[in-house]
Amino acid sequence: MPQRFVYLDHAATTAVRPEALEAMLPYFSERFGNPSSMYRLAQEARKAVDEARLTVANILGCRANEVIFTSGGSESDNTAIKGIALASRQWGNHIITSAIEHHAVLHTCQFLENFGFEVTYLPVDSYGLVDPKAVEAAVTERTVLVSIMYANNEIGTVEPIAEIADMLKVKGKRMGRNLVFHTDAVQGAGALDLNVDHLGVDSLSLSSHKFYGPKGAGVLYVRRGTPFMPQQQGGAQERYRRAGTENTPGIVGTAVALRLAVEEQEDVRLRLTGLRDRIIQEVPKRIERTRLNGHPTQRLPNNVNLSFESVEGEPVLLGLDFAGICASSGSACTSASLEPSHVLTALGLPADIAHASLRLTLGRENTTEDVDYLLETLPDIVTRLRNLSPLARTAG
Amino acid sequence: MSMYYSELALDHAENPRNVGTIPDADGAGAEMNPVCGDLLTLFIKVQDNRVADAKYKVQGCLGAVAASSILTELLIGSSLEEAERLDHQSVLDALGGLPASKLHSAALAAGVLKKALADYRSKRNAP
Numbered sequence: 022m023p024q025r026f027v028y029l030d031h032a033a034t035t036a037v038r039p040e041a042l043e044a045m046l047p048y049f050s051e052r053f054g055n056p057s058s059m060y061r062l063a064q065e066a067r068k069a070v071d072e073a074r075l076t077v078a079n080i081l082g083c084r085a086n087e088v089i090f091t092s093g094g095s096e097s098d099n100t101a102i103k104g105i106a107l108a109s110r111q112w113g114n115h116i117i118t119s120a121i122e123h124h125a126v127l128h129t130c131q132f133l134e135n136f137g138f139e140v141t142y143l144p145v146d147s148y149g150l151v152d153p154k155a156v157e158a159a160v161t162e163r164t165v166l167v168s169i170m171y172a173n174n175e176i177g178t179v180e181p182i183a184e185i186a187d188m189l190k191v192k193g194k195r196m197g198r199n200l201v202f203h204t205d206a207v208q209g210a211g212a213l214d215l216n217v218d219h220l221g222v223d224s225l226s227l228s229s230h231k232f233y234g235p236k237g238a239g240v241l242y243v244r245r246g247t248p249f250m251p252q253q254q255g256g257a258q259e260r261y262r263r264a265g266t267e268n269t270p271g272i273v274g275t276a277v278a279l280r281l282a283v284e285e286q287e288d289v290r291l292r293l294t295g296l297r298d299r300i301i302q303e304v305p306k307r308i309e310r311t312r313l314n315g316h317p318t319q320r321l322p323n324n325v326n327l328s329f330e331s332v333e334g335e336p337v338l339l340g341l342d343f344a345g346i347c348a349s350s351g352s353a354c355t356s357a358s359l360e361p362s363h364v365l366t367a368l369g370l371p372a373d374i375a376h377a378s379l380r381l382t383l384g385r386e387n388t389t390e391d392v393d394y395l396l397e398t399l400p401d402i403v404t405r406l407r408n409l410s411p412l413a414r415t416a417g
Numbered sequence: 418m419s420m421y422y423s424e425l426a427l428d429h430a431e432n433p434r435n436v437g438t439i440p441d442a443d444g445a446g447a448e449m450n451p452v453c454g455d456l457l458t459l460f461i462k463v464q465d466n467r468v469a470d471a472k473y474k475v476q477g478c479l480g481a482v483a484a485s486s487i488l489t490e491l492l493i494g495s496s497l498e499e500a501e502r503l504d505h506q507s508v509l510d511a512l513g514g515l516p517a518s519k520l521h522s523a524a525l526a527a528g529v530l531k532k533a534l535a536d537y538r539s540k541r542n543a544p
Contacts, residue, residue: 354478
């Protein structure tokens with residue numbers, strides 16, 4: 022098969038879609054005004070930010086003034102957790118989260134442990150699912166915040182957010198406590214329902230560059246009445262909740278990209294689920310000793326995560342790269358810290374399976390031909406690496 | 418990836434030379450790096466005090482594959498004396514460097530070579 026370029030790392034980032042880019046461009050050098058300035062040039066930028074905010078609020082099913090624009094998913098997670106926890110200090114110091122959260126959540130929680138907070142990092146089952154009963158059992162008289170991700174970026178497992186929310190409401194009422202519930206929904210945009218009332222969450226994080234919007238832009242939803250202490254001081258922007266001159270192009274791009282992602286959601290979901298399932302079914306037929314990581318069905322429509330016995334992830338990525346395919350791995354060698362994926366480790370997978378993992382995440386532009394090409398290309402790469410290994414049981 | 422690895426290192430990683438085993442090797446060594454699970458076995462054949470052949474099997478990251486491959490290129494044809502002097506720096510220099518996080522790969526290759534040479538010496542001295 023002649024070489025193709027096949028991008029299969031959409032969980033890492035996506036290209037800005039043309040509609041978003043086009044909408045952003047005027048705000049760089051033409052309508053470049055600071056939205057807080059008085060003159061008409063600036064008011065055009067103000068209007069664009071307000072309209073973007075309304076677009077996002079409509080999608081989340083919340084009020085415009087509950088939407089905060091940030092610099093991305095990491096800032097949203099940091100601001101949510103620190104902002105809510107620090108504002109809730111008088112009521113307690115306990116936070117509940119899961120062992121498979123993104124580092125933006127985990128490291129923020131670990132950071133707060135230096136300031137008198139206690140954190141429970143709930144284990145997950147072998148599919149990466151959080152058990153609502155385990156969340157309930159972890160709640161104490163000092164719990165002020167629960168943060169559980171909507172869908173995991175590595176293995177695609179979709180967590181039972183609405184169920185957890187329902188349980189927390191009942192539990193909170195019984196205890197006479199406000200159990201604030203935040204979710205990192207970064208991987209859910211364009212695939213899952215983002216309505217904050219359907220989900221039952223008090224706070225939610227989004228990252229624009231995961232749904233074909235620009236990098237350096239994101240959203241934080243904070244329900245009215247939630248204890249919240251702003252984390253970035255300096256100005257009146259975002260109603261004093263997040264200072265800093267608004268990134269007008271980034272905000273405009275975010276709203277356009279989110280609106281389109283939600284409009285296309287049903288079609289894209291259906292199509293990508295088909296491609297995903299084809300990869301999941303076909304790869305083990307062509308490559309023996311392959312295992313799927315994560316839940317087979319309660320999983321993001323675009324996520325495949327496989328481990329190949331006796332094969333290290335990094336050379337697989339190199340082989341794929343040389344063949345024109347972009348993917349990622351949970352192996353230690355591909356991480357800056359040289360530690361294997363904490364998510365795969367939390368599933369109870371031994372280190373060598375974590376090292377042998379390959380993550381493929383589809384996007385709206387991927388086609389059946391892309392999957393054909395992957396299925397043609399991957400087996401040879403794995404076979405070659407198995408022949409290279411001292412542990413190989415069979416040649417070929 | 419090429420930002421972190423030299424072109425030469427990537428070439429060796431993607432097209433490793435001298436892969437295999439030598440069943441009647443004169444010296445053999447094996448090592449695993451507990452940090453990231455890299456696994457390397459090295460086999461050498463010695464003739465007239467020179468390394469006539471060297472082969473290996475490796476499972477691990479790009480650095481490990483590249484380091485193993487270039488090690489055999491340095492080894493084959495060299496005298497035993499020269500082979501004894503090869504260390505992780507020789508491997509790094511031959512590859513044109515490795516990313517900071519991959520330096521352990523060069524150490525792995527050098528470590529296995531030491532074992533293979535020690536094995537050769539002990540086999541030769543055995544009654």
